[in-house]
Amino acid sequence: xxxxxxxxxxxxxxAAVILGSAVMIVAVRNxxxxxxxxxxCFISMAGIYLLLDAxxxxxxxxxxxxxxxxxxxxxxxxxxxxxxxxxxxxxxxQTKLAAGVVAMTLAVYGILAGKTAWTDVTSxxxxxxxxxxxxxxxxxxxxxxxxxxxxxxxxxxxxxxxxLAREVKADGxx
Amino acid sequence: xxxxxxxxxxxxxxxxLGSAGVPALWNDTVMMLVKLTAIIVxxxxxxxxxxxxxxxxxxxxxxxxxxxxxxPKGLLQTTADIGKLISKEIIxxxxxxxxxxxxxxVLIFVPPLTIFSVIPFGKNMMAIDLNIGLxxxxxxxxxxxxxxxxxxxxxxxxxxxxxxxxxxxxMVSYELPMxxxxxxxxxxxGSLNLSEIILAQESAWxxxxxxxxxxxxxxxxxxxxxxxPFDLMEGESEIIxxxxxxxxxxxxxxxxxxxxxxxxxxxxxxxxxxxxxxxAPFGLTFIPSWLWFFVKMYVVIFVFMWLRWTYPRVxxxxxxxxxxxxxxxxxxANIFVTGIGMYIxxxxxx
Numbered sequence: 001x002x003x004x005x006x007x008x009x010x011x012x013x014x015a016a017v018i019l020g021s022a023v024m025i026v027a028v029r030n031x032x033x034x035x036x037x038x039x040x041c042f043i044s045m046a047g048i049y050l051l052l053d054a055x056x057x058x059x060x061x062x063x064x065x066x067x068x069x070x071x072x073x074x075x076x077x078x079x080x081x082x083x084x085x086x087x088x089x090x091x092x093x094q095t096k097l098a099a100g101v102v103a104m105t106l107a108v109y110g111i112l113a114g115k116t117a118w119t120d121v122t123s124x125x126x127x128x129x130x131x132x133x134x135x136x137x138x139x140x141x142x143x144x145x146x147x148x149x150x151x152x153x154x155x156x157x158x159x160x161x162x163x164l165a166r167e168v169k170a171d172g173x174x
Numbered sequence: 175x176x177x178x179x180x181x182x183x184x185x186x187x188x189x190x191l192g193s194a195g196v197p198a199l200w201n202d203t204v205m206m207l208v209k210l211t212a213i214i215v216x217x218x219x220x221x222x223x224x225x226x227x228x229x230x231x232x233x234x235x236x237x238x239x240x241x242x243x244x245x246p247k248g249l250l251q252t253t254a255d256i257g258k259l260i261s262k263e264i265i266x267x268x269x270x271x272x273x274x275x276x277x278x279x280v281l282i283f284v285p286p287l288t289i290f291s292v293i294p295f296g297k298n299m300m301a302i303d304l305n306i307g308l309x310x311x312x313x314x315x316x317x318x319x320x321x322x323x324x325x326x327x328x329x330x331x332x333x334x335x336x337x338x339x340x341x342x343x344x345m346v347s348y349e350l351p352m353x354x355x356x357x358x359x360x361x362x363x364g365s366l367n368l369s370e371i372i373l374a375q376e377s378a379w380x381x382x383x384x385x386x387x388x389x390x391x392x393x394x395x396x397x398x399x400x401x402x403p404f405d406l407m408e409g410e411s412e413i414i415x416x417x418x419x420x421x422x423x424x425x426x427x428x429x430x431x432x433x434x435x436x437x438x439x440x441x442x443x444x445x446x447x448x449x450x451x452x453x454a455p456f457g458l459t460f461i462p463s464w465l466w467f468f469v470k471m472y473v474v475i476f477v478f479m480w481l482r483w484t485y486p487r488v489x490x491x492x493x494x495x496x497x498x499x500x501x502x503x504x505x506x507a508n509i510f511v512t513g514i515g516m517y518i519x520x521x522x523x524x
Contacts, residue, residue, distance in 0.1 A: 006199075030271075032271075032327060033274075036274070036320075036324065039320060055304070055305070055306065056306055056309075059306060059309050059310050059313045060313075062313040062314065062316075062317070063309070063312065063313035063316060066316075066317060066320070067313060067316030067317060067319070067320075068316070070320060071316075071319060071320065071342060071346060074320075074323060074342060075342065078339055078342075130305055132305060132306050132366065155506075158350075158502065158506070159506075161498065161502075162498055162499065162502055162503055165494075165495065165498040165499055166499060
């Protein structure tokens with residue numbers, strides 16, 4: 001990654017969008033707006049990956065998070081729809097508990113930040129043009145067992161979905 | 175000369191900027207802007223004329239003439255329509271979610287425009303040569319589901335809401351068999367690069383070696399484009415116009431034109447993946463490669479229209495049942511058969 005002024009500008013713009021939309025996710029009162037801010041947040045994170053020359057990760061980010069996770073949340077929202085969507089993402093008064101959690105999180109961040117050596121972590125080796133080949137090679141050699149287990153799990157889930165769809169039909173016929 | 179016309183134009187602009195002393199970075203930026211502008215103009219003009227083509231095809235299928243008054247042979251009919259739609263007042267109903275309501279028709283064009291930048295439309299001709307182009311296409315295409323849903327949801331209308339729910343369930347159900355069907359092609363090629371997928375079809379198009387995958391992909395593409403017989407989201411006999419119900423004027427026109435942009439993407443992808451892309455059949459290489467690509471693309475678009483004016487609409491439960499009970503198992507079987515076939519070929523030493 002060559003660090004030129006345009007990369008820095010792009011980074012700060014993306015960072016502003018990510019942080020802004022992340023704050024808006026919890027700040028807006030309508031849960032549908034929260035989901036759309038979530039999608040905006042995910043897509044701008046894909047932009048950060050692009051800045052780091054990780055094209056494959058960026059595309060996966062868009063496909064899985066913006067394309068699938070947001071849709072799944074929308075399914076959830078539509079199935080349990082409230083009469084008044086304007087009050088669907090409610091606030092509550094548990095400020096003490098929230099303050100405790102936030103303080104603990106900040107403390108953990110502080111300790112970790114203190115322990116980090118803050119050396120330059122960027123390597124001088126250029127990013128391979130074909131990162132997909134490297135990822136694929138690693139997945140099928142070093143990490144082959146987790147990969148195959150995940151593949152099996154997904155196939156089982158897929159066949160399970162087909163079986164569920166079939167069963168409804170059998171009931172309908174009776 | 176005619177073969178490399180687009181590459182020549184690109185080189186000419188690049189040299190012109192280079193001789194004018196423009197730095198390399200700005201030169202690249204200008205080139206990218208030129209390419210993107212060309213894509214936008216191409217898609218918008220095509221979307222406009224495809225509406226005309228659709229009406230002419232419909233007219234032919236129903237033994238009538240179709241638009242024939244405005245301009246020669248009615249060619250300016252859709253231009254006049256767009257002029258009318260632009261001049262219409264933008265009506266925003268009282269209870270709608272105003273920002274999202276106006277945002278949806280604007281955003282709906284982003285996925286098709288983005289996708290077209292990676293599609294190779296001729297030998298060495300594409301705006302961006304992406305190593306994982308196929309993946310990119312599906313990642314961006316999956317976003318349009320969300321935008322249709324924004325349009326339907328923000329209208330605060332029960333028909334819009336029903337339509338947008340149908341969009342989501344339909345597009346999610348048909349994305350799955352579409353990607354699973356393409357695994358067969360990816361297994362044979364061993365690459366996600368669209369140019370390499372085209373080059374792998376030098377001896378035989380994938381429509382011949384992967385006929386099942388082609389059928390599944392094409393059916394799923396029709397469903398993803400929300401075209402008849404799978405246009406449940408705007409089934410006018412049931413839910414008026416689905417997500418578009420509250421839109422009028424240019425907002426409606428944007429959704430309408432986006433439908434044709436999506437058809438172009440689906441046809442271009444069918445051409446790239448199964449019909450050999452820009453490869454010339456029967457050794458007819460004197461016709462430039464980009465012309466072959468567009469000829470094949472328009473043939474696929476014609477098939478889309480042919481389907482629309484031939485088949486009646488299906489029911490929503492039939493649609494989802496067909497996707498999950500027929501297409502998904504069939505595409506899984508296709509993967510296994512392709513894998514076994516590849517091993518047999520390898521064992522035979524081909």
